[in-house]
Amino acid sequence: MKTQRVISLSLGLVFIIMFLSSGVLYFIPDRRVTDWSAWSFLFLDKQQWDNLHINLGILFLVLLVWHIYYNWKPIKNYLKEKKKLVLFTKEFNFSLLLVSLFMVGTIWMIFPLSFLVNVGNGIKAFNALERGNPPFAYAEEATLRDYAILTGVSHDQLVENLQREGIKFEERETIKKVAEQNNLTPESLSRMIETKYLKRVLPSDLPVGIAHKSLGSLESSYKMDLERFIKHLKSYDIKAESEMTFKRVAKENHLHPATLYNMLLASQIKTKE
Numbered sequence: 001m002k003t004q005r006v007i008s009l010s011l012g013l014v015f016i017i018m019f020l021s022s023g024v025l026y027f028i029p030d031r032r033v034t035d036w037s038a039w040s041f042l043f044l045d046k047q048q049w050d051n052l053h054i055n056l057g058i059l060f061l062v063l064l065v066w067h068i069y070y071n072w073k074p075i076k077n078y079l080k081e082k083k084k085l086v087l088f089t090k091e092f093n094f095s096l097l098l099v100s101l102f103m104v105g106t107i108w109m110i111f112p113l114s115f116l117v118n119v120g121n122g123i124k125a126f127n128a129l130e131r132g133n134p135p136f137a138y139a140e141e142a143t144l145r146d147y148a149i150l151t152g153v154s155h156d157q158l159v160e161n162l163q164r165e166g167i168k169f170e171e172r173e174t175i176k177k178v179a180e181q182n183n184l185t186p187e188s189l190s191r192m193i194e195t196k197y198l199k200r201v202l203p204s205d206l207p208v209g210i211a212h213k214s215l216g217s218l219e220s221s222y223k224m225d226l227e228r229f230i231k232h233l234k235s236y237d238i239k240a241e242s243e244m245t246f247k248r249v250a251k252e253n254h255l256h257p258a259t260l261y262n263m264l265l266a267s268q269i270k271t272k273e
Contacts, residue, residue, distance in 0.1 A: 038185035133209020140186040152201035216242035232267035
């Protein structure tokens with residue numbers, strides 16, 4: 001068995017798998033969404049793809065150093081001009097310029113590299129919207145009682161709804177465990193219960209995933225008066241309609257999302273007066 005062949009073939013295989021993992025990580029949303037929706041691809045979840053990409057990257061670097069060691073003579077020839085060793089040859093300078101342009105363009109978000117980044121972010125946002133966002137971080141790891149407290153719903157009503165739907169569960173089990181036992185994802189279990197029976201109270205802090213939700217969908221998910229909210233915004237010359245997303249309203253009116261959400265909370269306080 002020849003070591004050089006093993007190294008070259010291993011580099012090729014690792015590159016192919018890393019190319020695949022890079023594509024997967026480019027398209028899928030972050031872990032808070034994938035864990036909530038029980039996402040997987042080729043039987044691997046988001047965390048496993050992350051781990052695979054990192055460890056294969058380390059293996060790739062080790063194999064690359066080894067490859068350079070065995071091929072040092074031809075590499076030195078690439079750096080020679082007129083049989084003299086010169087680091088900054090025309091070929092090296094061009095390679096350095098190419099890599100530097102990609103690095104600087106990515107860091108400073110210069111077109112067309114910014115376009116590639118934005119496309120990836122757009123796809124991730126779309127996937128997050130399609131799959132649904134958890135009501136709070138690591139919601140799938142919360143027990144039923146903690147879930148009820150943190151989402152502002154009645155624990156007794158939540159239990160009653162689970163029983164009504166024929167869901168098997170134990171009080172101390174997590175949302176993830178209950179979902180797995182009933183062949184559901186945490187997101188589908190939450191949506192099945194809440195959209196059918198419950199509306200959460202508005203949390204005091206900006207909810208996770210609110211950016212890509214329309215104002216109309218917020219009203220269907222939370223106990224709020226959308227008409228009062230829109231009127232409240234109009235009193236400040238802020239344009240908003242029910243079909244507009246929360247992010248769009250904030251962006252078009254030059255508002256920070258937290259500021260807009262505080263205005264939402266303020267409008268609902270007035271409703272109670």
